[in-house]
Amino acid sequence: MNLWQEQSISQPPILTLRSAQKAWDIPIVDQHYQTLLDASSQAERARLVAVSAKDSGSWLNALPLSVLGNLPEDNSFRISAGLRLGARLCEPHVCRCKKLVDELGRHGLSCQLSAGRHSRHSALNDSLHRALISCKVPNVLEPNGILRDDQKRPDGLTLIPWQQGKALVRDVTCVDTVAETYLRGPAWRLGYAANKAEELKRHKYRELDGRYLFCPVAFETFGTFRNEASSLIQQIGKRIAEATGETRSLSLNSGLIFD
Structure with missing residues (x-):
């Protein structure tokens, strides 16, 4: 004692x-x-708050299935774990975009020239697509004709009603928790970057109100997701459980929803 x-x-x-x-x-x-x-500095504070969230580390418990992309090679796992821990990942150098990359290696999470930004988006969108199929909801990626006044295309559309007799339109984004844009806000607020991104998405697709159920699905690079993304994942998990009888679908840790 x-x-x-x-x-x-x-x-x-x-x-x-x-x-x-x-x-x-x-x-x-x-x-x-x-x-x-x-x-901690503002950036470190934002990292600590994000990685302390309940579900931010769920990917560590996902089933390691290579066919689903759940089995990262050693260096990818080292970088992923190092980013969460705030560890030194690389030698300081100058990026192709002419900005300095420090030893923490976080610049690549938001660099406009980083190929990872597009692959993260595609992986998240594809996971949602497969999850909806698992709960017997047919859907298409990047549908045309949703907005007729411009070239904007959301990431997905269900081909049958989701709720209230309306089809579900989703748009996925993955934002950098420690990007300077979001650090201007309160770094101590959990999910600040994700919530801000969801607000921007909803404003961007405001013309869909009334015709469709629109859901902005925002994740952060340090694993946090809030509000609408969390609600949609829970709904999908419940429907998968009802369709398959697999109760673990209600848990993010099972890796059945997002793999």
């Missing part, structure tokens, strides 16, 4: 909880976490 109290400023757990290891660990973990936040 004396050793524990030397590390914690909290009171010991009540008697009925003292047999649970978690009751002793959480006060010390929370204390160290707050110390890290207080001593």
